[in-house]
Amino acid sequence: MCLAVPAKVIAIDGAVGRVERAGIEREVSLMLLPEAKVGDYVLVHAGFAMQIVDETDADETDALLAEMHGAPRTVELEGLH
Template identity: 40%
Template sequence: MCLGIPGQITEITDSEKLLAKVDVSGIKREINIACIIDDAHPPEKCVGDWVLVHVGFAMSRIDEDEAARTLQILEELGEVEEELSAMKNSA
């Protein structure tokens, strides 16, 4: 099952292609941030944002509390390890 999993954007790797590095429970991956930017929130303002990551895209911005709650629920459901494994294997 593919779920949106919380991660924090740590750097913008290519602002023209809208790519950023995200840290998802210690796993760092490059993702596309096109879905979360606009004139009020350009790429350079995304560093530090918590986002829901799904199939290589940041689908929405969330706050840190929501990220923690979501990770806790996913851990309780046993879904976090499956998603993290999928992220590691798709590198």
């Protein structure tokens, strides 16, 4: 229902940002994400930045598998509860 992709903010002019993904650029509105800064990766949906992408959110496959095989659950696995 909601196609959205990450892109990098490369310029900001008021409530309008310019984002880049794979060399493709487009203007996006920052009205829904006024805290975005140049250099942030943001999730873009329908021409709007919706959220800052937290790049430290690691691939959790290994941790998940360890958990499924009996290792104690870690705090990270709870996500951001």
